[in-house]
Amino acid sequence: MKVKLASNYGFCFGVKRAIKIAESYENSSTMGPLIHNQDEINRLKNDFKVGLYQDLNDVKDNDTVIIRTHGIPKNDLKDLRAQNAKVINATCPFVTTPQQIVKKMSKENYSILIFGDATHPEVKGVQSYGEDQEDVHIVMEPSDLEKISFKNNKIATVAQTTKKKEKYLEIVNALILKNKEVRVFNTICDATFENQDAARDLSKEVDVMVVIGGKNSSNTKQLHSICKENCEDSYLIENETEIDNSWFKDKNLCGITAGASTPDWIIQQVVDKIEGFN
Amino acid sequence: MKVKLASNYGFCFGVKRAIKIAESYENSSTMGPLIHNQDEINRLKNDFKVGLYQDLNDVKDNDTVIIRTHGIPKNDLKDLRAQNAKVINATCPFVTTPQQIVKKMSKENYSILIFGDATHPEVKGVQSYGEDQEDVHIVMEPSDLEKISFKNNKIATVAQTTKKKEKYLEIVNALILKNKEVRVFNTICDATFENQDAARDLSKEVDVMVVIGGKNSSNTKQLHSICKENCEDSYLIENETEIDNSWFKDKNLCGITAGASTPDWIIQQVVDKIEGFN
Numbered sequence: 001m002k003v004k005l006a007s008n009y010g011f012c013f014g015v016k017r018a019i020k021i022a023e024s025y026e027n028s029s030t031m032g033p034l035i036h037n038q039d040e041i042n043r044l045k046n047d048f049k050v051g052l053y054q055d056l057n058d059v060k061d062n063d064t065v066i067i068r069t070h071g072i073p074k075n076d077l078k079d080l081r082a083q084n085a086k087v088i089n090a091t092c093p094f095v096t097t098p099q100q101i102v103k104k105m106s107k108e109n110y111s112i113l114i115f116g117d118a119t120h121p122e123v124k125g126v127q128s129y130g131e132d133q134e135d136v137h138i139v140m141e142p143s144d145l146e147k148i149s150f151k152n153n154k155i156a157t158v159a160q161t162t163k164k165k166e167k168y169l170e171i172v173n174a175l176i177l178k179n180k181e182v183r184v185f186n187t188i189c190d191a192t193f194e195n196q197d198a199a200r201d202l203s204k205e206v207d208v209m210v211v212i213g214g215k216n217s218s219n220t221k222q223l224h225s226i227c228k229e230n231c232e233d234s235y236l237i238e239n240e241t242e243i244d245n246s247w248f249k250d251k252n253l254c255g256i257t258a259g260a261s262t263p264d265w266i267i268q269q270v271v272d273k274i275e276g277f278n
Numbered sequence: 279m280k281v282k283l284a285s286n287y288g289f290c291f292g293v294k295r296a297i298k299i300a301e302s303y304e305n306s307s308t309m310g311p312l313i314h315n316q317d318e319i320n321r322l323k324n325d326f327k328v329g330l331y332q333d334l335n336d337v338k339d340n341d342t343v344i345i346r347t348h349g350i351p352k353n354d355l356k357d358l359r360a361q362n363a364k365v366i367n368a369t370c371p372f373v374t375t376p377q378q379i380v381k382k383m384s385k386e387n388y389s390i391l392i393f394g395d396a397t398h399p400e401v402k403g404v405q406s407y408g409e410d411q412e413d414v415h416i417v418m419e420p421s422d423l424e425k426i427s428f429k430n431n432k433i434a435t436v437a438q439t440t441k442k443k444e445k446y447l448e449i450v451n452a453l454i455l456k457n458k459e460v461r462v463f464n465t466i467c468d469a470t471f472e473n474q475d476a477a478r479d480l481s482k483e484v485d486v487m488v489v490i491g492g493k494n495s496s497n498t499k500q501l502h503s504i505c506k507e508n509c510e511d512s513y514l515i516e517n518e519t520e521i522d523n524s525w526f527k528d529k530n531l532c533g534i535t536a537g538a539s540t541p542d543w544i545i546q547q548v549v550d551k552i553e554g555f556n
């Protein structure tokens with residue numbers, strides 16, 4: 001069976017980078033899971049002795065601790081260092097950017113607005129870099145702005161890297177209409193949308209489409225739904241064991257894509273198996 | 279006849295201020311007409327000996343020259359000062375703001391984008407404050423952005439004070455999607471829109487509406503058209519000589535508004551005449 005991979009799929013730049021970092025520090029521990037994929041966490045544990053801490057209190061003197069792509073709040077980083085842990089920072093550079101913007105802008109007396117989910121670790125980290133925590137505000141919707149009173153009429157805005165640009169613009173527009181200066185930093189990362197665009201394109205040209213990723217992963221489910229729109233024979237699987245060879249009967253070309261938490265080695269096993277069919 | 283004035287009408291803050299300044303400098307000259315109303319220019323000439331220069335070359339040593347609300351290009355100001363003229367700056371403070379923003383932002387290596395009409399004196403003045411004239415760009419439409427290549431990926435934007443906010447947001451949104459940082463200064467003045475909003479409100483509650491202003495003035499024509507929507511008996515006049523008393527037959531309340539270039543004394547003559555009707 002002929003197979004074609006989407007032009008973008010699977011891990012984003014930041015996750016690939018964090019996993020390489022983890023592989024280079026044997027006997028280290030990540031602070032929270034590095035990725036939402038248990039198979040990959042097991043691989044790092046088995047092959048590189050990379051452990052997992054859920055809480056700062058788990059850390060012991062002289063531990064090597066890896067900060068995951070989301071980053072962590074400024075004070076947690078300080079606490080880690082105070083515990084004599086060796087800290088390896090695998091925060092995605094696209095997340096470090098809004099952290100540093102918030103730090104700089106609040107030093108320059110801008111009120112800070114973050115577009116994102118206040119409960120998300122990335123947003124908690126970014127928020128922590130504000131000098132005046134009472135003037136760092138987090139919104140999900142333009143209507144959330146009504147509850148906010150900024151201390152300054154100069155506002156600096158950043159967005160959670162995985163958010164949608166359209167919604168960010170709606171929020172920014174509402175701000176511009178009410179404030180003299182709005183300093184808009186476009187911190188949204190294209191990775192998620194690049195996987196979606198590539199899946200859309202590929203699903204238009206193939207006879208059957210296989211999407212690899214967690215069945216509970218919202219980004220994988222979205223990829224599957226995009227593929228279904230263009231290619232009725234689109235299947236969502238978690239790994240190569242779920243492949244059914246009847247899917248490829250009378251088909252010429254199979255497209256493959258994968259969710260943002262699907263490691264390359266799982267994708268490769270799927271590719272190998274499908275290529276093995278006549 | 280009972281008369282009610284709109285809650286906002288006629289001159290904006292900047293024009294009122296410029297005329298007061300002109301009245302306090304007898305024997306001065308304005309650089310270009312202070313206002314698009316010949317009656318008012320004649321009044322300043324007759325009552326305060328305020329003359330009119332069309333060109334920098336007209337200026338003679340020791341002249342007192344008044345800069346009008348639009349402002350003038352930086353180098354013209356320099357030339358005026360070099361000619362030993364006494365320069366009285368009646369530039370509207372709402373126009374000085376974008377001039378100073380462009381100066382400061384281009385010194386900080388931002389590319390500059392101005393939303394406005396490149397041929398308008400205000401925009402020419404604001405533009406002139408850019409340090410690197412090749413990196414000061416002027417657009418009227420979002421599609422104009424396609425032709426522009428900015429030197430930096432940090433953009434600072436200002437708008438001509440009389441432009442519409444909705445269009446400014448469209449342009450800003452297009453910028454945000456393509457640049458890492460967009461520093462948006464909301465320099466649009468509400469005066470024009472306040473007159474329109476007040477005319478809309480008033481025309482809903484009166485039996486007849488009189489709009490005073492130049493018949494070629496686009497802002498007066500727009501006021502008239504807004505009034506017509508709510509009050510069929512809306513009339514556009516340039517001054518009190520055009521009033522026809524048949525308009526007020528069987529009417530109880532006459533609303534009055536005026537375009538941005540209509541002086542108060544012309545409005546007062548209209549009010550007095552209409553109030554004189556039974």
